Amino acid sequence: MFPQQRLKTVELVNLFTIMPRVQLQQQQCTNMKKGAWSPEEDQKLKSYIMKFGIWNWSHMPKFAGLSRTGKSCRLRWMNYLRPDVKRGPFTMEEVEIVIKTYQELGNKWSAIAGRVPGRTDNEIKNFFHTHLKKQLGVKNVASMKRTKRVVMKKDKDQNEMTNIYADKSSPNVCNYSLEKSSSTIITWEENEMTDIVSSSNIVILESNPEIEKISTNNVGCHLCQFEYPHPCTLSGLDFFHQFDVLWDAQHLTIF
DNA sequence: AATCCCACCAACCGCCACCTC
DNA sequence: CGAGGTGGCGGTTGGTGGGAT
The missing domain is CATH 1.10.10.60 (Homeodomain-like)
Known part of the structure; x- marks a missing residue:
């Protein structure tokens, strides 16, 4: 067991006998935040992806400390947070x-x-x-x-x-011309300067300009320390990851 | 100043293809 | 081969801001 893991016996019992997994997921969905993303949420998602890469949209939000659906995170990343997203008026x-x-x-x-x-x-x-x-x-x-x-x-x-x-x-x-831009996205260079993640060797971004230089072998899961590609994405969830819904992602240690 | 209207766009939703088991 | 999970796609919605009345 991981030290960060906070599974109580009763929770395990619920998992196994009382609350089916589907019901768990439904309950989880009802607690999911919707609407506009806050700068803090953006930062959490961006930092997580920069550090650990994209391994599974459905499970990533919990580890990133986000009360968002995987779909929501994916959309936010693809349409807004990705450093190669071009903003501003169309040429x-x-x-x-x-x-x-x-x-x-x-x-x-x-x-x-x-x-x-x-x-x-x-x-x-x-x-x-x-x-x-x-x-x-x-x-x-x-x-x-x-x-x-x-x-x-x-x-x-x-x-x-x-x-x-x-x-x-x-x-x-x-x-046609656009006079305004609602862009708040920062450039890759800005991102490099402001991001709280200081890791130099654990980076995976689809369009990171340095991506060619980086081996994906350096990317690992912060929970099980498996190297990328994460085994959860290859052969289903292992024992620990099946119960990640009960973990408090806010308190997880990022190595 | 207050209200209404409209354009804009971020985000959600439902559907579906693909993949794995 | 079928079921379930996941990610991607396109349609739609709802919040917001600015201009008009």
């Missing part, structure tokens, strides 16, 4: 790419984002709905059939989009 070039790709692929935001470096699917989606939709004269995007990730359906969707945009009477969208 003319980016707008052109978005429009061109949209006409080619339809509402496949992630695919479009893949062609616009630094922009997230959510950002592109918002940008499209708030700015380009009107300019492109799209009446009701929501009514369009949702594109599924099924190859067989791709052609149909693409044809649909082709019909919608057959008439290219779009205004000159390049005239």
